[in-house]
Amino acid sequence: MQGDNRMKIDKKTLPIAILSFTTLSMLWIYLYSMTGISFDHAFNLVSLIELINLKTTLILLATGLVLAKAIIVLNYFRTKLSKEEILLSCLVGSITPLIALYPLFTDKSAFLIMMMFYLTGTTLLIHFPSSKERKKSRLKALKVGWDNSKKLIYLLAIGAFFTGTFLTFLTLEERQEQFKTGIIDATQLQVAQMNLTRMLEDEEGGLELNLSREWYEENIFIPEILPEYNRSLMELYGVTWEDLPPETQEQVFNETYETFKESYGDGGLMENLQSTLGESMQEEIQERVSETMGEQLFEEIPMFKAMLDFLPIIIGLAISSFVVMYGLLFVLPFCAVINSALPRPEKKKKNKK
Numbered sequence: 001m002q003g004d005n006r007m008k009i010d011k012k013t014l015p016i017a018i019l020s021f022t023t024l025s026m027l028w029i030y031l032y033s034m035t036g037i038s039f040d041h042a043f044n045l046v047s048l049i050e051l052i053n054l055k056t057t058l059i060l061l062a063t064g065l066v067l068a069k070a071i072i073v074l075n076y077f078r079t080k081l082s083k084e085e086i087l088l089s090c091l092v093g094s095i096t097p098l099i100a101l102y103p104l105f106t107d108k109s110a111f112l113i114m115m116m117f118y119l120t121g122t123t124l125l126i127h128f129p130s131s132k133e134r135k136k137s138r139l140k141a142l143k144v145g146w147d148n149s150k151k152l153i154y155l156l157a158i159g160a161f162f163t164g165t166f167l168t169f170l171t172l173e174e175r176q177e178q179f180k181t182g183i184i185d186a187t188q189l190q191v192a193q194m195n196l197t198r199m200l201e202d203e204e205g206g207l208e209l210n211l212s213r214e215w216y217e218e219n220i221f222i223p224e225i226l227p228e229y230n231r232s233l234m235e236l237y238g239v240t241w242e243d244l245p246p247e248t249q250e251q252v253f254n255e256t257y258e259t260f261k262e263s264y265g266d267g268g269l270m271e272n273l274q275s276t277l278g279e280s281m282q283e284e285i286q287e288r289v290s291e292t293m294g295e296q297l298f299e300e301i302p303m304f305k306a307m308l309d310f311l312p313i314i315i316g317l318a319i320s321s322f323v324v325m326y327g328l329l330f331v332l333p334f335c336a337v338i339n340s341a342l343p344r345p346e347k348k349k350k351n352k353k
Contacts, residue, residue, distance in 0.1 A: 023245030024070035044182030098114025117159025153327030165316035
């Protein structure tokens with residue numbers, strides 16, 4: 001008779017379980033897509049850091065809360081459903097978001113693989129201790145909620161390692177170049193500043209203006225000053241720089257050169273120089289520095305060369321570490337609290353005869 005009663009409960013409970021788990025799965029995956037964090041960010045920490053702000057943090061927090069609810073809902077209903085029915089709930093709850101939200105993700109291969117591990121992880125929950133432990137105490141329920149969910153997070157981390165390693169290996173040369181760019185971007189500004197400083201240092205190491213007329217002419221006068229001066233000549237007098245006598249050209253050049261030197265007295269030397277150089281000159285310096293630095297880091301320094309050689313494993317470890325850290329901070333605490341807050345089954349009273 002107990003089996004018949006269970007079947008009656010299952011017929012009413014199964015649709016609710018499928019709908020609840022599917023809805024929560026779609027919601028947390030959609031929320032995560034709103035963060036903009038993708039597989040490409042593993043190769044460029046600068047772009048990832050730029051994404052991290054208050055809005056992204058709040059979205060990640062909401063994502064963790066909804067994911068925790070999905071896990072607890074699945075854990076709750078498996079005490080009322082058979083393993084086959086729980087498996088059906090997991091299939092529907094994983095395949096539906098995969099089909100519906102697939103267009104939202106740029107890294108579609110990574111999304112597909114991770115959803116496979118999500119499906120695998122949720123189905124494995126069947127074999128973990130159930131939330132019947134809530135009978136004992138809320139503290140025990142807190143521990144069960146944490147432990148059960150932790151297993152799923154670890155399995156997702158394994159999936160992240162496989163995804164990162166496999167996809168990086170498929171396009172290794174492209175990813176190596178992307179990784180180089182990311183490392184260089186992280187240090188480009190500081191190196192460019194150092195490069196500009198060296199251009200102004202004398203033998204004693206002081207920041208004194210030591211720019212030759214040739215350097216000024218090539219890097220400041222011709223690209224920055226002469227075009228504006230030429231335009232003014234055409235508007236006012238209808239002549240060009242080439243039409244001026246050599247004496248006049250020399251006089252104008254000397255005046256601008258002296259003004260330039262006077263602008264860089266004590267204090268504010270680097271700021272003034274960057275302002276005068278303009279964006280085009282600064283970009284040119286940074287590009288030259290990037291090329292030089294890339295060669296030095298990844299060809300001469302053994303550590304960086306090894307990083308390129310083992311890039312698939314490094315990326316896999318980095319992504320899996322992110323999943324574990326995110327789970328520990330944003331998912332497991334919610335799982336534990338929600339599981340302990342669920343109503344505990346009432347103990348059956350024994351009738352004394």
